[in-house]
Amino acid sequence: MKISEILRQLGATVHVTAGLDRDVEVGVVGDLLSFIMGSAPEGAVWVTIQNHVNVAAVAVLKEIPLVLLASGRTPSPELEDHCARESIALASTGLDAFELCGRLYEMGLCGSRRS
Amino acid sequence: MRRYRADLHVHTVLSPCAELDMGAFDIVSRCRRERIDIVAVTDHNAAKNCKAVKEAAKESGLEVICGLEVQSSEDIHVICLFPDCDAATAFENWVWSLLPPVKNRPESFGYQLVIDKDNNIIEEVPFLLVQGIDATADETIVQAHKNGGVAVLAHIDRPVYSYVAVLGLIPGNLRVDAVELSGRLTKKEAFLWREKAAGRTIIRSSDAHRLDDIDRGKTTCFLLERPCFEEIAMALRNEAGRRVLWPWE
Numbered sequence: 001m002k003i004s005e006i007l008r009q010l011g012a013t014v015h016v017t018a019g020l021d022r023d024v025e026v027g028v029v030g031d032l033l034s035f036i037m038g039s040a041p042e043g044a045v046w047v048t049i050q051n052h053v054n055v056a057a058v059a060v061l062k063e064i065p066l067v068l069l070a071s072g073r074t075p076s077p078e079l080e081d082h083c084a085r086e087s088i089a090l091a092s093t094g095l096d097a098f099e100l101c102g103r104l105y106e107m108g109l110c111g112s113r114r115s
Numbered sequence: 116m117r118r119y120r121a122d123l124h125v126h127t128v129l130s131p132c133a134e135l136d137m138g139a140f141d142i143v144s145r146c147r148r149e150r151i152d153i154v155a156v157t158d159h160n161a162a163k164n165c166k167a168v169k170e171a172a173k174e175s176g177l178e179v180i181c182g183l184e185v186q187s188s189e190d191i192h193v194i195c196l197f198p199d200c201d202a203a204t205a206f207e208n209w210v211w212s213l214l215p216p217v218k219n220r221p222e223s224f225g226y227q228l229v230i231d232k233d234n235n236i237i238e239e240v241p242f243l244l245v246q247g248i249d250a251t252a253d254e255t256i257v258q259a260h261k262n263g264g265v266a267v268l269a270h271i272d273r274p275v276y277s278y279v280a281v282l283g284l285i286p287g288n289l290r291v292d293a294v295e296l297s298g299r300l301t302k303k304e305a306f307l308w309r310e311k312a313a314g315r316t317i318i319r320s321s322d323a324h325r326l327d328d329i330d331r332g333k334t335t336c337f338l339l340e341r342p343c344f345e346e347i348a349m350a351l352r353n354e355a356g357r358r359v360l361w362p363w364e
Contacts, residue, residue, distance in 0.1 A: 033283030052189065054282045
Protein backbone atom coordinates (compact mmCIF):
# COMPACT_ATOMS: atom_id res chain seq x y z
CA MET A 1 0.00 0.00 0.00
CA LYS A 2 1.23 3.48 -0.84
CA ILE A 3 2.33 5.66 2.05
CA SER A 4 0.14 8.50 0.85
CA GLU A 5 -2.90 6.21 0.99
CA ILE A 6 -2.05 5.01 4.51
CA LEU A 7 -1.74 8.58 5.73
CA ARG A 8 -4.99 9.56 4.04
CA GLN A 9 -6.92 6.69 5.62
CA LEU A 10 -5.46 7.44 9.06
CA GLY A 11 -6.12 11.15 8.76
CA ALA A 12 -2.63 11.63 10.20
CA THR A 13 -0.85 14.98 10.49
CA VAL A 14 2.06 14.87 8.04
CA HIS A 15 5.26 16.61 9.17
CA VAL A 16 7.67 15.43 6.46
CA THR A 17 6.29 14.52 3.05
CA ALA A 18 9.23 12.63 1.53
CA GLY A 19 8.63 9.57 -0.66
CA LEU A 20 4.87 9.33 -0.22
CA ASP A 21 4.44 7.20 -3.32
CA ARG A 22 6.54 4.36 -1.91
CA ASP A 23 4.83 1.03 -1.16
CA VAL A 24 4.95 -0.66 2.24
CA GLU A 25 3.76 -4.08 3.35
CA VAL A 26 5.27 -4.55 6.79
CA GLY A 27 5.00 -2.73 10.11
CA VAL A 28 6.87 -2.65 13.39
CA VAL A 29 6.06 -1.08 16.75
CA GLY A 30 8.40 -0.11 19.59
CA ASP A 31 9.96 2.75 21.53
CA LEU A 32 13.30 1.24 22.51
CA LEU A 33 15.58 2.22 19.65
CA SER A 34 18.06 -0.55 20.34
CA PHE A 35 15.22 -3.05 19.98
CA ILE A 36 14.06 -1.53 16.69
CA MET A 37 17.65 -1.51 15.40
CA GLY A 38 17.90 -5.19 16.20
CA SER A 39 14.50 -6.41 15.06
CA ALA A 40 12.73 -4.12 12.59
CA PRO A 41 12.26 -5.62 9.14
CA GLU A 42 13.75 -3.42 6.45
CA GLY A 43 11.25 -1.16 4.75
CA ALA A 44 8.71 -1.37 7.59
CA VAL A 45 6.36 1.35 8.75
CA TRP A 46 7.43 2.20 12.31
CA VAL A 47 4.86 3.04 14.96
CA THR A 48 6.35 4.68 18.07
CA ILE A 49 5.84 7.31 20.77
CA GLN A 50 9.58 8.05 20.72
CA ASN A 51 10.23 11.51 19.21
CA HIS A 52 13.98 11.84 19.85
CA VAL A 53 16.18 12.86 16.94
CA ASN A 54 17.85 9.41 16.99
CA VAL A 55 14.63 7.96 15.53
CA ALA A 56 15.79 9.32 12.16
CA ALA A 57 19.17 7.60 12.43
CA VAL A 58 17.56 4.25 13.23
CA ALA A 59 15.07 4.73 10.38
CA VAL A 60 17.96 5.27 7.96
CA LEU A 61 19.71 2.17 9.25
CA LYS A 62 16.63 -0.02 8.76
CA GLU A 63 15.51 1.71 5.55
CA ILE A 64 12.24 2.70 7.18
CA PRO A 65 10.24 4.88 4.79
CA LEU A 66 7.58 6.10 7.26
CA VAL A 67 7.61 6.89 10.98
CA LEU A 68 4.20 7.23 12.64
CA LEU A 69 4.16 8.95 16.03
CA ALA A 70 1.26 7.68 18.15
CA SER A 71 -0.71 9.06 21.12
CA GLY A 72 -0.50 12.65 19.96
CA ARG A 73 3.31 12.83 20.24
CA THR A 74 4.72 15.50 17.98
CA PRO A 75 8.24 15.41 16.53
CA SER A 76 11.02 17.54 17.94
CA PRO A 77 12.26 20.13 15.39
CA GLU A 78 15.55 18.18 15.18
CA LEU A 79 13.71 14.97 14.28
CA GLU A 80 11.73 16.79 11.59
CA ASP A 81 14.95 18.24 10.12
CA HIS A 82 16.74 14.90 10.06
CA CYS A 83 13.79 13.06 8.52
CA ALA A 84 13.51 15.72 5.81
CA ARG A 85 17.24 15.45 5.10
CA GLU A 86 17.09 11.65 4.91
CA SER A 87 13.81 11.53 2.93
CA ILE A 88 11.86 9.70 5.62
CA ALA A 89 8.14 10.42 5.76
CA LEU A 90 7.06 11.51 9.25
CA ALA A 91 3.49 11.79 10.52
CA SER A 92 1.65 11.89 13.83
CA THR A 93 -1.77 10.93 15.07
CA GLY A 94 -3.83 11.09 18.25
CA LEU A 95 -4.46 7.33 18.04
CA ASP A 96 -2.51 5.25 20.52
CA ALA A 97 -0.05 2.64 19.28
CA PHE A 98 -2.49 -0.27 19.81
CA GLU A 99 -5.27 1.39 17.83
CA LEU A 100 -2.85 2.57 15.16
CA CYS A 101 -1.39 -0.91 14.61
CA GLY A 102 -4.93 -2.30 14.40
CA ARG A 103 -5.80 0.15 11.64
CA LEU A 104 -2.60 -0.67 9.73
CA TYR A 105 -3.33 -4.39 10.05
CA GLU A 106 -6.83 -3.82 8.65
CA MET A 107 -5.22 -2.04 5.69
CA GLY A 108 -3.33 -5.25 4.94
CA LEU A 109 0.05 -4.54 6.55
CA CYS A 110 1.57 -7.31 8.64
CA GLY A 111 4.33 -7.92 11.17
CA SER A 112 7.71 -9.36 10.31
CA ARG A 113 6.74 -12.98 11.06
CA ARG A 114 4.27 -13.19 8.20
CA SER A 115 6.26 -11.21 5.67
CA MET B 116 48.66 14.50 41.52
CA ARG B 117 47.69 11.16 43.00
CA ARG B 118 45.24 8.33 42.50
CA TYR B 119 41.87 8.33 44.20
CA ARG B 120 39.39 5.46 44.14
CA ALA B 121 35.85 6.65 43.44
CA ASP B 122 32.44 5.04 43.32
CA LEU B 123 30.17 7.68 41.81
CA HIS B 124 26.90 5.75 41.95
CA VAL B 125 25.58 4.51 45.30
CA HIS B 126 22.00 4.40 46.62
CA THR B 127 20.75 4.81 50.18
CA VAL B 128 17.56 3.86 52.03
CA LEU B 129 15.89 6.77 50.21
CA SER B 130 15.74 4.64 47.04
CA PRO B 131 12.78 2.26 47.41
CA CYS B 132 14.67 -0.54 45.66
CA ALA B 133 17.69 -0.24 48.01
CA GLU B 134 18.11 -2.52 51.01
CA LEU B 135 17.60 -1.10 54.48
CA ASP B 136 21.28 -1.73 55.29
CA MET B 137 22.19 1.33 53.16
CA GLY B 138 22.35 3.72 56.11
CA ALA B 139 24.67 6.72 56.34
CA PHE B 140 27.36 5.41 58.66
CA ASP B 141 27.07 1.94 57.12
CA ILE B 142 27.92 3.23 53.63
CA VAL B 143 30.83 5.25 55.02
CA SER B 144 32.39 2.36 56.91
CA ARG B 145 31.91 -0.06 54.02
CA CYS B 146 33.59 2.41 51.64
CA ARG B 147 36.53 2.79 54.02
CA ARG B 148 36.82 -0.98 54.35
CA GLU B 149 37.01 -1.20 50.54
CA ARG B 150 39.63 1.59 50.56
CA ILE B 151 37.38 3.88 48.51
CA ASP B 152 38.32 7.58 48.75
CA ILE B 153 35.31 9.22 47.11
CA VAL B 154 31.67 8.16 47.03
CA ALA B 155 28.72 9.85 45.30
CA VAL B 156 25.28 9.46 46.84
CA THR B 157 22.85 9.08 43.96
CA ASP B 158 19.32 8.11 44.91
CA HIS B 159 16.55 7.85 42.33
CA ASN B 160 15.29 11.37 41.56
CA ALA B 161 16.32 12.57 45.03
CA ALA B 162 19.23 14.13 46.92
CA LYS B 163 17.77 14.24 50.42
CA ASN B 164 20.21 11.74 51.98
CA CYS B 165 23.42 13.30 50.67
CA LYS B 166 23.68 15.46 53.80
CA ALA B 167 23.37 12.49 56.18
CA VAL B 168 26.14 10.53 54.45
CA LYS B 169 28.32 13.65 54.17
CA GLU B 170 27.98 14.28 57.91
CA ALA B 171 28.52 10.64 58.78
CA ALA B 172 31.75 10.75 56.75
CA LYS B 173 33.24 13.70 58.67
CA GLU B 174 36.80 12.87 59.80
CA SER B 175 36.56 9.44 58.17
CA GLY B 176 38.73 10.47 55.23
CA LEU B 177 35.93 9.62 52.81
CA GLU B 178 34.86 12.41 50.45
CA VAL B 179 31.12 12.42 49.74
CA ILE B 180 29.76 13.94 46.53
CA CYS B 181 26.11 15.04 46.39
CA GLY B 182 24.11 13.69 43.47
CA LEU B 183 20.97 12.13 42.07
CA GLU B 184 20.16 9.43 39.54
CA VAL B 185 17.49 11.04 37.41
CA GLN B 186 15.02 8.93 35.46
CA SER B 187 14.05 10.82 32.31
CA SER B 188 10.73 10.78 30.47
CA GLU B 189 12.17 8.04 28.21
CA ASP B 190 13.18 5.97 31.28
CA ILE B 191 16.86 6.74 30.82
CA HIS B 192 19.00 7.02 33.96
CA VAL B 193 21.38 9.97 34.21
CA ILE B 194 23.79 10.46 37.13
CA CYS B 195 23.94 14.16 38.04
CA LEU B 196 26.64 15.29 40.49
CA PHE B 197 26.96 18.68 42.19
CA PRO B 198 29.56 20.77 44.04
CA ASP B 199 27.57 20.76 47.31
CA CYS B 200 24.27 19.87 48.99
CA ASP B 201 22.69 23.23 48.14
CA ALA B 202 23.31 22.86 44.41
CA ALA B 203 22.00 19.28 44.53
CA THR B 204 18.89 20.46 46.39
CA ALA B 205 18.24 23.20 43.83
CA PHE B 206 18.40 20.59 41.09
CA GLU B 207 16.23 18.20 43.13
CA ASN B 208 13.56 20.95 43.30
CA TRP B 209 13.55 21.05 39.50
CA VAL B 210 13.27 17.23 39.34
CA TRP B 211 10.42 17.10 41.86
CA SER B 212 8.49 19.79 39.99
CA LEU B 213 8.44 17.37 37.03
CA LEU B 214 7.68 14.15 38.93
CA PRO B 215 4.22 12.64 38.26
CA PRO B 216 2.03 12.67 41.42
CA VAL B 217 1.97 8.90 41.96
CA LYS B 218 1.96 7.73 45.58
CA ASN B 219 4.57 5.25 46.77
CA ARG B 220 3.26 1.92 48.02
CA PRO B 221 6.06 0.79 50.33
CA GLU B 222 4.72 -2.78 50.48
CA SER B 223 5.20 -3.06 46.69
CA PHE B 224 8.10 -0.73 45.90
CA GLY B 225 9.93 -0.38 49.22
CA TYR B 226 10.51 2.36 51.76
CA GLN B 227 11.78 5.81 50.81
CA LEU B 228 13.45 7.02 53.98
CA VAL B 229 15.12 10.36 54.61
CA ILE B 230 17.62 9.87 57.43
CA ASP B 231 20.13 11.85 59.48
CA LYS B 232 23.79 10.93 60.06
CA ASP B 233 22.80 8.57 62.90
CA ASN B 234 20.24 6.74 60.72
CA ASN B 235 17.29 8.31 62.53
CA ILE B 236 14.32 8.47 60.17
CA ILE B 237 13.38 12.10 59.51
CA GLU B 238 10.58 11.47 57.03
CA GLU B 239 9.21 9.11 54.39
CA VAL B 240 8.85 10.54 50.89
CA PRO B 241 5.16 9.92 50.09
CA PHE B 242 5.28 9.98 46.28
CA LEU B 243 7.07 7.37 44.18
CA LEU B 244 10.65 8.34 43.30
CA VAL B 245 11.29 5.64 40.69
CA GLN B 246 9.37 7.16 37.79
CA GLY B 247 10.32 9.06 34.67
CA ILE B 248 10.15 12.81 35.19
CA ASP B 249 8.60 15.10 32.59
CA ALA B 250 11.93 15.97 30.97
CA THR B 251 14.03 14.10 28.44
CA ALA B 252 17.54 12.81 29.16
CA ASP B 253 18.96 15.54 26.93
CA GLU B 254 17.02 18.21 28.86
CA THR B 255 18.17 16.70 32.16
CA ILE B 256 21.82 17.02 31.11
CA VAL B 257 21.31 20.70 30.18
CA GLN B 258 19.61 21.40 33.51
CA ALA B 259 22.35 19.64 35.52
CA HIS B 260 24.91 21.94 33.88
CA LYS B 261 22.74 25.00 34.62
CA ASN B 262 22.82 24.01 38.29
CA GLY B 263 26.62 23.79 38.22
CA GLY B 264 26.78 20.01 38.00
CA VAL B 265 28.09 17.29 35.73
CA ALA B 266 26.08 14.57 34.03
CA VAL B 267 27.02 10.94 33.41
CA LEU B 268 24.95 8.48 31.39
CA ALA B 269 24.31 5.60 33.80
CA HIS B 270 25.08 1.94 33.00
CA ILE B 271 24.97 2.32 29.21
CA ASP B 272 25.65 -1.41 28.85
CA ARG B 273 22.33 -2.47 30.39
CA PRO B 274 19.23 -3.52 28.43
CA VAL B 275 16.94 -1.19 30.42
CA TYR B 276 17.15 2.37 31.80
CA SER B 277 20.15 3.15 29.62
CA TYR B 278 20.60 5.85 26.98
CA VAL B 279 21.86 3.34 24.44
CA ALA B 280 19.04 0.83 25.02
CA VAL B 281 16.35 3.47 24.69
CA LEU B 282 17.85 5.79 22.07
CA GLY B 283 20.11 3.41 20.18
CA LEU B 284 23.26 5.52 20.16
CA ILE B 285 24.83 8.51 21.86
CA PRO B 286 24.74 11.53 19.53
CA GLY B 287 28.20 12.99 18.95
CA ASN B 288 27.05 16.46 20.04
CA LEU B 289 25.49 15.32 23.34
CA ARG B 290 27.18 17.39 26.06
CA VAL B 291 27.42 14.63 28.60
CA ASP B 292 30.55 14.60 30.78
CA ALA B 293 31.05 10.82 30.87
CA VAL B 294 29.39 7.46 30.44
CA GLU B 295 29.21 4.75 33.08
CA LEU B 296 29.71 1.02 32.61
CA SER B 297 28.50 -1.59 35.09
CA GLY B 298 30.96 -2.95 37.59
CA ARG B 299 30.06 -6.52 36.66
CA LEU B 300 31.36 -6.30 33.06
CA THR B 301 34.34 -8.45 32.15
CA LYS B 302 37.46 -6.88 30.74
CA LYS B 303 36.54 -8.07 27.26
CA GLU B 304 32.95 -6.76 27.43
CA ALA B 305 34.16 -3.44 28.79
CA PHE B 306 36.66 -3.15 25.96
CA LEU B 307 33.89 -3.59 23.36
CA TRP B 308 31.88 -0.85 25.07
CA ARG B 309 34.92 1.40 25.05
CA GLU B 310 34.97 1.19 21.27
CA LYS B 311 31.25 2.04 21.10
CA ALA B 312 31.74 5.01 23.45
CA ALA B 313 33.98 6.60 20.80
CA GLY B 314 36.37 8.63 22.90
CA ARG B 315 34.02 9.60 25.72
CA THR B 316 35.24 9.40 29.30
CA ILE B 317 34.24 6.07 30.85
CA ILE B 318 33.76 5.40 34.54
CA ARG B 319 32.92 2.20 36.38
CA SER B 320 30.56 2.31 39.35
CA SER B 321 28.85 -0.15 41.64
CA ASP B 322 25.25 1.19 41.45
CA ALA B 323 25.10 -0.34 44.94
CA HIS B 324 21.64 -1.05 46.35
CA ARG B 325 22.99 -3.03 49.32
CA LEU B 326 26.19 -2.84 51.32
CA ASP B 327 27.75 -5.93 49.76
CA ASP B 328 27.54 -4.25 46.34
CA ILE B 329 30.09 -1.63 47.44
CA ASP B 330 33.29 -3.17 46.18
CA ARG B 331 36.72 -1.79 45.31
CA GLY B 332 36.57 -3.87 42.13
CA LYS B 333 33.58 -1.86 40.92
CA THR B 334 35.16 1.58 41.23
CA THR B 335 37.19 3.95 39.08
CA CYS B 336 40.63 5.42 39.67
CA PHE B 337 40.90 9.19 39.24
CA LEU B 338 44.12 11.17 38.94
CA LEU B 339 43.47 14.34 40.99
CA GLU B 340 45.16 17.01 43.09
CA ARG B 341 42.50 16.70 45.80
CA PRO B 342 39.42 14.51 46.28
CA CYS B 343 36.59 16.97 45.54
CA PHE B 344 33.81 17.65 43.04
CA GLU B 345 35.72 20.31 41.08
CA GLU B 346 38.70 18.00 40.51
CA ILE B 347 36.42 15.12 39.49
CA ALA B 348 34.63 17.38 36.99
CA MET B 349 38.03 18.35 35.53
CA ALA B 350 39.07 14.71 35.30
CA LEU B 351 35.87 13.74 33.48
CA ARG B 352 36.67 16.48 30.95
CA ASN B 353 40.36 15.47 30.88
CA GLU B 354 41.52 18.95 31.88
CA ALA B 355 44.84 20.20 33.33
CA GLY B 356 46.33 16.77 33.79
CA ARG B 357 43.37 15.45 35.78
CA ARG B 358 42.05 12.27 34.28
CA VAL B 359 40.19 9.04 34.64
CA LEU B 360 42.16 5.81 34.42
CA TRP B 361 40.72 2.90 32.44
CA PRO B 362 38.96 0.84 35.14
CA TRP B 363 39.56 -2.61 33.63
CA GLU B 364 43.36 -2.31 33.36
